[in-house]
Amino acid sequence: MTVMKTVAAAALVLGAQAVQAQSIPTTGTLVIVPANGEVRAPNDQAVATLAIEEQDKDKAAAASRVNQKMKQGLDILKKEDPQARLKTQGYYTYPVYPEDRPVPMGGTPKRPQPVAWRVGQYVEMTTTSLGTLPKTVAAAQKILTLNNIQFGLSPEATRKLDDQRIAVTYRNLNERIASIASAMGRKTSDAVLETVDFEGTGNYAGREMAPAAPMMMMRAAKDTAEVAEPSFEPGETTLDMRLVGKVRFK
Template sequence: MTIMKNFAAVAAITTIALAAHAAPTDSVPTAGTLVVVPAFGEVKHVNDQVVVTLAIEEQDKDKAAAASRVNTKMKQGLEIVKKEDPQASLKTQGYYTYPVYPEERMLPNGQPVKQRMPTAWRVGQYLEVTTTNLDKLPKTVAAAQKILTLNSINFGLTPETTKKLDDQRIAATYKNLNERITSIANAMGRKVGDAVLDTVDFEGSGNYAQREQAYAPAPMAMRMKAADAVEVAEPSFEPGETTLQMQVVGKVRFK
């Protein structure tokens, strides 16, 4: 009989403990809580501008002769580009002249020759072409390659398009901020109406827009073969698209 009483007592205590464990606990108070919410947004657009860098380089024992050929061919290249794409913006840059030395020769004692005389001179110049005429780009480049060489090509957006997309980018970022605030409020068991947006800091993460810096292309380490004035097959280009991103940090206080 005593055993049965003890068993009943243990069962009662266990039941009370389980009931207490199953009872819902009070959540942490969130009144007056300040929540920092990061959000992101982006828009995409087909590239509508291209920056093409063309170049010419000559090498000769006579520095003046090399420079003269570079000047003549750059002038011819400019005339070709202007004819093919009259609306293009042109800028010559990166004119360079430097000596070409023979391979270092060692003396019998193992020491290098102290004074080396240049055996030739390398002269070159770059031409930057900015245009929105992408349909005619292959023809323009092919025509220029009769005289000049193609050094690089970069597609992007015009300033006008970038400015137009800025409204869409801000709207997309702000929409994502509101979506995140709603999700956070639900997770906290609060109504969205209890949240007050205290601060909106665009680019508040410190990831500020990079400032563009213009650098002239470095002189080519190897001599480019001079282009022959013959017909060149048109190259193929795909403009692709650009993604513009934005970040925002919002500070939300719950009532």
């Protein structure tokens, strides 16, 4: 009997505490509500970096071959993918020094002289023609070298996806407000949304930039070499968003 009385007393205390918690006034309460949204879409754009590099004892000869082959590579890219956007960049010229530099006994080290010159250039291709991308790259690889490739969303696809992202995030905010109102013993209609902050999170996903291409260490293939088509999987991009809403209960 003593145990049963103790349990009954504890139940009465907990019940009284629950009633007291439910009776806490919430009129005028300001609630900060975070919300999240996420949308996904297949990547529809590729940014490929191709390059050419030549080495020769004659700096002018190396530069001349680079200029000629880059022009040939650009012509191939334009022919295979007329809609692609091309941008040449990263032209460089570096001296090549001998690996062994003997120092005469008791003498002063001489200033090393270059034994050759390495000259190269990059071209960046941006395209939405993903279906023909392997064929385009393989054709260009007869002269140029594929240095880097990044897949992502085109500006048009990003804008469309952004509309969905905002809608999904705002829906999540309404769902959370409804849950909070229920937990507080209030009706959703008692909640007034005072502020929605889309900029305070610092989350700006989806703005990807391709990393700078590293320097090539190998020469490009010969013009006559046939190159098998590479395999690409564009994948998908996920864009997420966080917003913060301020809700006041009447």
